[in-house]
Amino acid sequence: MDTRKLDKIIEQYSNVPGQVLLTLEAVQEEEGYVPKEAMCYISQKTGVPLSQLFSVCTFYAAFSLKPRGKHIITVCEGTSCHVRGGPRLREALLDLLRIPSAERHEKSITTADRLFTLETTRCLGCCSLAPVMMVDGNIYGYLTPKKLPDVLKNYEWEAP
Numbered sequence: 001m002d003t004r005k006l007d008k009i010i011e012q013y014s015n016v017p018g019q020v021l022l023t024l025e026a027v028q029e030e031e032g033y034v035p036k037e038a039m040c041y042i043s044q045k046t047g048v049p050l051s052q053l054f055s056v057c058t059f060y061a062a063f064s065l066k067p068r069g070k071h072i073i074t075v076c077e078g079t080s081c082h083v084r085g086g087p088r089l090r091e092a093l094l095d096l097l098r099i100p101s102a103e104r105h106e107k108s109i110t111t112a113d114r115l116f117t118l119e120t121t122r123c124l125g126c127c128s129l130a131p132v133m134m135v136d137g138n139i140y141g142y143l144t145p146k147k148l149p150d151v152l153k154n155y156e157w158e159a160p
C-alpha cells in the first residue's frame, strides 16, 4: 500500500479515541484487507505494538489479513442446507470459480482474479429456502448447481 496514503490515514486518526480501530478500518476499506506491510508501517509511525494491531485484526471479523475478492459469496453449511444439497452446491461453485484442489479445504478462498471470495457459514437464517447462498448480502435460495452460472453472471462472472 502506498505510504503516502497510509500517512494520510494515520494523520487523520491520530489523537482521536479509537485511533487503532479507525486506522485499521480505513486500511481495510482502501485495500479490501490489511496487508502485513501496512501493519508494520502503522506500528512504526504510531508506536502501537505490532502485536496489538495483529490482535485487533484477528479479533474482529470485519478485518481480513488476506486479500479479499470484490464480491463475497457465503455458502450455507447448516443442517437444512446440508441435507438439501449444500455440499454439491459448494463443489459446483468451486469448479465454476476454478479453485485449485489444494485450496478447496480453506475457510476463505479468493479467486486468482480477486473477483470473488468464497466463505461458509452455519446458517443464513432462511432455512426454508435451502440450499442457500448469499452474494454481497443478496440471498439466493432453492439453488442447484445448474442455477449457479445465472447467479454468478450478476456479479461480473463470465463462463469459461
Ligand code: FES
Pocket: 076, 077, 078, 079, 080, 081, 082, 122, 123, 124, 125, 126, 127, 128, 130, 132
Ligand atoms: S441451514 Fe442454511 S439457511 Fe439455515
